[in-house]
Amino acid sequence: MFDNGDSTQLIKILNELYPVEILTVQSVTNEMFRCTAKQDVYFVRVTNYKSYDEQLEEVTYTNFLHKEGLAVSLAISSLNRNVVEKITLGNKEMLTVLYKAAPGIHLPREQWNADVLKELGRQIGRLHRISREFEEMHPVKHINDWHDNEEYAFLKYIPEEETAIRKIAQDVLSTIKGLPKNSSNYGLLHGDLWLENILVDDDLKLTMVDFQDCEKNFYIFDLAVPIYSAIEYSFVGRGNIVDYGREITKAIIEGYQEEHELPADMLEQLTLFIRLKEVFEYSLMHMYWNKEKLTEEQIRIMNHFRMRIERNHSIIDM
Structure with a gap:
C-alpha cells in the first residue's frame, strides 16, 4: 500500500534525481504513479519486478522507438544521465523510470x-x-x-x-x-x-x-x-x-x-x-x-x- 509518507518521500527522491519539480504523486497501480509537475505531467514506474539490466534494455528499446518516430512514452534521463535509477523507498530497494505523459485517452x-x-x-x-x-x-x-x-x-x-x-x-x-x-x-x-x-x-x-x-x-x-x-x-x-x-x-x-x-x-x-x-x-x-x-x-x-x-x-x- 502506498501511503502519504511514501508519497512525500517519492516526491523528494524524484525532485532530487530528475530535472523536474514534482508537486503531487497519485497512485495509478501498485507500481505506476501519476506525477503533476510545474513543467508537465509525468508517470513514474517504481518496481523491482525485473532486474536493472532488463529494465535498462527495455527503456533503451522504447526510447529508440520514440526517436524513430513511433508514438510511445519517452523516458526522461535523470540528472545523472540515467534512464533507470536505483532508489530506496520505504526501506526497500527499487528501480524507477520517469516517463513524460503521453497524449490521448483510454477510448470508451x-x-x-x-x-x-x-x-x-x-x-x-x-x-x-x-x-x-x-x-x-x-x-x-x-x-x-x-x-x-x-x-x-x-x-x-x-x-x-x-x-x-x-x-x-x-x-x-x-x-x-x-x-x-x-x-x-x-x-x-x-x-x-x-x-x-x-x-x-x-x-x-x-x-x-x-x-x-x-x-x-x-x-x-x-x-x-x-x-x-x-x-x-x-x-x-x-x-x-x-x-x-x-x-x-x-x-x-x-x-x-x-x-x-x-x-x-x-x-x-x-x-x-x-x-x-x-x-x-x-x-x-x-x-x-x-x-x-x-x-x-x-x-x-x-x-x-x-x-x-x-x-x-x-x-x-x-
Whole structure:
C-alpha cells in the first residue's frame, strides 16, 4: 500500500534525481504513479519486478522507438544521465523510470471500431519494423524469449486435477515452440497490447504505453492480444459479436500489412496465438488469485474460461 509518507518521500527522491519539480504523486497501480509537475505531467514506474539490466534494455528499446518516430512514452534521463535509477523507498530497494505523459485517452469501449483497429494495426506494423532495426543495431541480451517468462509456466499454476486444460496448455506451448522462427516472423515486441495500454487522441493518433512486459515472441502475438482484448472486454452490443470479431480482425491485419510483412503461414496461426493468450489469462488467475477466498465473480470468470478452453471454442471466426 502506498501511503502519504511514501508519497512525500517519492516526491523528494524524484525532485532530487530528475530535472523536474514534482508537486503531487497519485497512485495509478501498485507500481505506476501519476506525477503533476510545474513543467508537465509525468508517470513514474517504481518496481523491482525485473532486474536493472532488463529494465535498462527495455527503456533503451522504447526510447529508440520514440526517436524513430513511433508514438510511445519517452523516458526522461535523470540528472545523472540515467534512464533507470536505483532508489530506496520505504526501506526497500527499487528501480524507477520517469516517463513524460503521453497524449490521448483510454477510448470508451463502444468506440473500438474497425477504423481504430486498422490504425492500431498500422502502428503495430511500424513497431515491428522499427524493432527489427533496433535488434540489428542492439542485439538483445536481457529481455527474455516469451517461454522463459514465469507467466508462461502454465503447468506450474494450473491445478493437476484440471487434466484437460493442462493438456491443452501443454499442446499450445509445444506447438508454438515448434514453429519455425526467423527475423521476418519473430523478434522484440510489446507483448501486452490489450486496449488499456493504448491511448487515442482526437486525430486518431495512437500511443502505445507500458512496455514492461516486452519480450521476444512471434510478431503475430502482438495482433492476437488486441483482437482478444477487443472481443473479450470492449464489445458492448449493438450488433453481432461474431461479425464484430471478423470485422476488427480483418481491419487490424489490413492495417498491419500496410506497414510490415505478415507471412501467410503465420496469419494461419492467429487462432493458435489467441488460444495462447486465453490459457495465459487463465493461468494468471491461478497465479495471482487467492484460491481460498475466491469471490463469486472470480469463480464465474474461471468457469467461463474453463468451458471455453475445454471445448476448444475459438473467439474469432476467420
